[in-house]
Amino acid sequence: MSCCHNYYVATEGNESVFSVDISSITFGHGVLKEAGEHAKALGMSRVALFTDKRLGSLPYVAQVRDSLKAAGLDVVIYDEVKVEPTDQSFLAAAKFAAEGKFDGYVSVGGGSVIDTCKAANLYATWPADFLDYVNAPIGAGKPVPGALKPHIACPTTCGTGSECTGITIFDLLAMQVKTGIASRRLKPSMALIEPATTYTLPKNVVAASGFDVLSHALESYTAKPYTRRAAPGKPALRPMSQGANPWSDLGCEAALTRLGQYLERAVNDASDHEARDEMMYAATLAGIAFGNSGVHVPHGMAYSVAGLVKDFRPEGYPQEEPMVPHGMSVIVNAPSVFRFTASACPERHIHGAACLGADTKGATAADAAEIVAAQLIKMMKATGIPNGVGGVGYGEADVAGLTKGAWAQQRLLTNAPREITEKDLGQLYRGAMRYW
Numbered sequence: 300m301s302c303c304h305n306y307y308v309a310t311e312g313n314e315s316v317f318s319v320d321i322s323s324i325t326f327g328h329g330v331l332k333e334a335g336e337h338a339k340a341l342g343m344s345r346v347a348l349f350t351d352k353r354l355g356s357l358p359y360v361a362q363v364r365d366s367l368k369a370a371g372l373d374v375v376i377y378d379e380v381k382v383e384p385t386d387q388s389f390l391a392a393a394k395f396a397a398e399g400k401f402d403g404y405v406s407v408g409g410g411s412v413i414d415t416c417k418a419a420n421l422y423a424t425w426p427a428d429f430l431d432y433v434n435a436p437i438g439a440g441k442p443v444p445g446a447l448k449p450h451i452a453c454p455t456t457c458g459t460g461s462e463c464t465g466i467t468i469f470d471l472l473a474m475q476v477k478t479g480i481a482s483r484r485l486k487p488s489m490a491l492i493e494p495a496t497t498y499t500l501p502k503n504v505v506a507a508s509g510f511d512v513l514s515h516a517l518e519s520y521t522a523k524p525y526t527r528r529a530a531p532g533k534p535a536l537r538p539m540s541q542g543a544n545p546w547s548d549l550g551c552e553a554a555l556t557r558l559g560q561y562l563e564r565a566v567n568d569a570s571d572h573e574a575r576d577e578m579m580y581a582a583t584l585a586g587i588a589f590g591n592s593g594v595h596v597p598h599g600m601a602y603s604v605a606g607l608v609k610d611f612r613p614e615g616y617p618q619e620e621p622m623v624p625h626g627m628s629v630i631v632n633a634p635s636v637f638r639f640t641a642s643a644c645p646e647r648h649i650h651g652a653a654c655l656g657a658d659t660k661g662a663t664a665a666d667a668a669e670i671v672a673a674q675l676i677k678m679m680k681a682t683g684i685p686n687g688v689g690g691v692g693y694g695e696a697d698v699a700g701l702t703k704g705a706w707a708q709q710r711l712l713t714n715a716p717r718e719i720t721e722k723d724l725g726q727l728y729r730g731a732m733r734y735w
Contacts, residue, residue, distance in 0.1 A: 335370030343403025396423035410459030458508025460586020477602030501615030511626030540593025550588030555654035603704030
């Protein structure tokens, strides 16, 4: 159990049980060639293979397609996935899925591809008004009524952890905000994780996805403990994002330690295959962890940073339209947020920073905020991440809009270890404008 075991003190009327939902994972070099046998074992016969146009020309999609066909399966490719998907791109994918009458799904790509496949599977299997399943208060937050078709997720970036979670994220264009759908039923049936898919990723993509992993792990580790949630009336009401717990701690600590050792190496040297392999494993560990505990404020703030983008076009990503990649939109907020949350559980903030490589010898609770913020800033500078929210195009005039979008992310904000108000969010954005 964590070094901070006192974090889980039971209190009357609150939760005393945590659940462990573990994805089925097959990890290692050459694993994509096994896709066909796994798909057949899951009962698939007519398969929708989701990817995007750029990935569709790379060998990994061909490996999966060929393996599926060799297993005697009927395969139809959908390569219209949008990087940083929207409600419109989800609806287009769902229409394809419904018309195709598939009995199984395989996704090969980053978080955008895997999330789009989850949404297509959901709406094709259980049709509904689009906002019915979307997280409240933006959508109705209705539960998914039953099981989905089997889905094998094959991630090609070392970051999102989407292959291990029941969460799918998109831009709701009418509101200019990111939001999502969360249900255990969205979790892929299996993940096939091939570390070599990261070897050709551009530097900036590895940085953004790597910091998404870091944020998953550090947010989950510092999340409100499950013992501070009210006990559910029945087990089915226990939330998927249940708060920090002894199981999620294991994945968080292991992921943070690997990030401290390998993130800068993986970003700055594409030939360092050991570092990129370890980053892929860290992404898996953090995905398992935050799939059980949940993230909090940096991710909540990120949805506005991405949704209100102006004219930021990061190197290494499609240049047709502006975007702030998800991991980048998260980490530009993180030092400001962890300065704010450190007082709620300073030991966890200090230990998290130590896992990342910070010198914490002799540190006291009063030092926690600056220790963790300084370590994050050091790693951001070393990997070319923009200098805060200002570095991706925002200024003081944008704080009100950013705050409004973030305040809608109550599912995430209430998972923070410290209560946060709408006014606090505005101050956190101001604190995140510039770090150096």
